[in-house]
Amino acid sequence: MQKNEVKKPNESMVSRMVRHQMFIPVLALVILAVFNLVTDPSFFKITVGQNSSGNMVLQGFLISILNDGSELAILAIGMTLVTAASGGQDISVGAAVAIAGSVLLRILGGGNSRPEELAAPIIVAFLVSCLVAMLFGAFNGVLVAYFKIQPMIATLILYTAGRSIAAWINNNELPVITDPSLGYYGGYIPGVPIPTPFFIAALCVAIIFLVLKFTNLGLYTQSVGINENSAKLNGLNPQVIKVITYVIMGLCVAVVGLIKVSRIQTINYSTIAKDIEMDAILAVALGGNALSGGKFNMAASIFGAYVIQFLTSTLYKFKVSSDALPAYKAVVVIVLVVISAPTVKEWFGKMTKKFKVKEVA
Numbered sequence: 212m213q214k215n216e217v218k219k220p221n222e223s224m225v226s227r228m229v230r231h232q233m234f235i236p237v238l239a240l241v242i243l244a245v246f247n248l249v250t251d252p253s254f255f256k257i258t259v260g261q262n263s264s265g266n267m268v269l270q271g272f273l274i275s276i277l278n279d280g281s282e283l284a285i286l287a288i289g290m291t292l293v294t295a296a297s298g299g300q301d302i303s304v305g306a307a308v309a310i311a312g313s314v315l316l317r318i319l320g321g322g323n324s325r326p327e328e329l330a331a332p333i334i335v336a337f338l339v340s341c342l343v344a345m346l347f348g349a350f351n352g353v354l355v356a357y358f359k360i361q362p363m364i365a366t367l368i369l370y371t372a373g374r375s376i377a378a379w380i381n382n383n384e385l386p387v388i389t390d391p392s393l394g395y396y397g398g399y400i401p402g403v404p405i406p407t408p409f410f411i412a413a414l415c416v417a418i419i420f421l422v423l424k425f426t427n428l429g430l431y432t433q434s435v436g437i438n439e440n441s442a443k444l445n446g447l448n449p450q451v452i453k454v455i456t457y458v459i460m461g462l463c464v465a466v467v468g469l470i471k472v473s474r475i476q477t478i479n480y481s482t483i484a485k486d487i488e489m490d491a492i493l494a495v496a497l498g499g500n501a502l503s504g505g506k507f508n509m510a511a512s513i514f515g516a517y518v519i520q521f522l523t524s525t526l527y528k529f530k531v532s533s534d535a536l537p538a539y540k541a542v543v544v545i546v547l548v549v550i551s552a553p554t555v556k557e558w559f560g561k562m563t564k565k566f567k568v569k570e571v572a
Contacts, residue, residue: 232499232508236515239497241544247272247528254528262399264391267406272524277405280375280520281412282467282484286491287498287516288419291507292428294495295436296456297355298504299362304464306373311468312478314378316386324384333393341465347373348461349366352454370488378480387477397473403463408414408470415466416513432456436504472553484559486537493540494519547554 228234247254257271286304293301318339318347321330347369354365393532400407434442435449442449497503497518498511519540526539 220372232352232511233514235499236511236518240483240514240518240521243518243525247525251528254525264394264399264401266399266401267404268399268406272528274406276517276520276524277304277409278479279408279523280517281408282470283404283487283490283494283516283520284412284513285415285466286487287461287512288424288509289414289456289463290488290491290495291498291500291509291512292432292456293362293460293508294492294500295504296453297362298436298502299355300488300492300495300502301366301457301460302363302488302492303347303352303366303369303373304399304460304491305350305484305486306370306377307344307464308468308471308484308487309374309377309378309478309480310347311340311465312483313380313480314343314474315468315472316388316478317380319388319390320381320386321343322379324386326386326388329388329390329393333396337465337469340468341462344465344468345458345461348457348459348464349454351460352457355457356450356453374480377478381478385477385479389476393473393476397470397475411466411470415463419509428455429509430505433506437506447464489537489540490519490523493544496544 254272257269259267260270262268286422289302290304294301315336316338318331319329319333320326323330331373349367351362351366354360354368355362358365395401396407396411398407399405417528431442431447432451434445435452439449441472442452467484467487472478477494492502494516495507497515498508498513500512522540522543523536530537
C-alpha cells in the first residue's frame with residue numbers, strides 16, 4: 212500500500228484525469244457541447260415564454276434537458292443500486308412506470324375514466340402507486356435473490372406482462388384527469404419558471420445522498436456485489452439487501468410514473484416510458500460503473516443520465532427520428548464497452564507511461 216501511495220503523486224496529470232471515474236461522462240458532455248456550439252450556437256439559448264397555461268417559463272434546449280433528463284436521473288438512482296448489488300439490470304422499468312401511472316390514475320378517477328373532480332388527493336394516489344411499484348420491485352428482487360434467476364431474465368417477466376397489467380388496472384380505458392393541479396408535477400408550478408421535474412429529481416438526489424451518507428446501504432450494496440459469500444461471512448444477508456435495492460428501484464419508478472402521467476394527464480400504455488430502461492442502464496454505464504456489480508458512484512450515474520438526455524436532445528435537434536435513436540445510442544454503448552475493456556485499459560496505461568517518460572526526458 213505504501214508503494215502505491217508513493218507512486219500516485221508521480222503520475223502524470225493526464226493519467227490521473229483519465230483514471231478518474233467522471234472522465235468519460237465529462238468528456239462526452241464536452242464533446243456534445245462543442246459539437247452543438249459549432250453547428251448551432253442557438254442550442255444554448257434560453258428564452259422566457261409562456262406555457263399552455265399562460266405562465267411565464269424558461270424555454271430552450273438546455274431547459275428541456277433538465278426537464279426530461281430528470282426522469283432518467285431518478286431511474287438511474289435505482290438502477291445503480293440494482294446493478295451494484297445483483298450484477299445485473301432491471302429491464303422492466305418502462306413497464307413498471309406504466310403500472311405505477313395506471314394505478315395513480317385509477318385512484319384519482321375512482322374508477323371513472325372521465326371524472327369531473329378528483330376522487331382522492333394526489334398525495335394519496337401517489338402513495339398507493341408507490342406501494343404497488345415497490346411490491347413489483349420486491350417481486351423482481353425475490354426472483355433474483357432467492358430463486359437465483361439472472362436479473363435480466365427475472366425482470367423480463369414484468370417487461371413482457373407489465374403494460375398489459377397497466378391496461379387491465381383501468382379496464383383497458385385511457386383515463387383523463389382534467390384537474391390542473393395534477394399537471395404541476397410534470398410541468399410548471401404557477402410562478403416558478405423552472406420545470407417541476409427538476410426539483411423532484413433534486414429532492415430524490417438529496418435523499419439518496421443522505422441515505423448513503425448516514426446509513427450503511429451503500430457499503431452493504433457494494434459488499435454484496437463484490438463478493439456475496441464474503442459479505443455473508445461478515446454477517447450480511449445478501450438476499451435481503453438485493454431485495455431492498457429492487458424495492459428502491461420500484462420507488463424511483465413510482466416517482467417517474469407520477470411525472471409521466473402529470474405531463475399529459477392521461478396515459479398511453481404502449482408508449483409511456485418506452486425503452487427508458489435502456490437509457491437508465493446506459494446512464495449507469497456512462498457513469499463508469501461496472502455493469503457486473505460491486506463498487507458504484509451514484510453522482511456519476513446521475514450526471515450520466517443528463518448527458519444521455521443531452522445526446523437525445525441533440526439528435527432530436529437534427530431531426531433524427533425516434534425509431535433511429537436506439538441505433539445511435541447503441542454506438543455509445545459499443546464505445547463504452549470498448550473503452551472499459553481490460554486490453555484497451557492496458558494499452559492506454561502503456562501509452563501514458565511512454566508519455567510520462569518523454570516528459571521526464
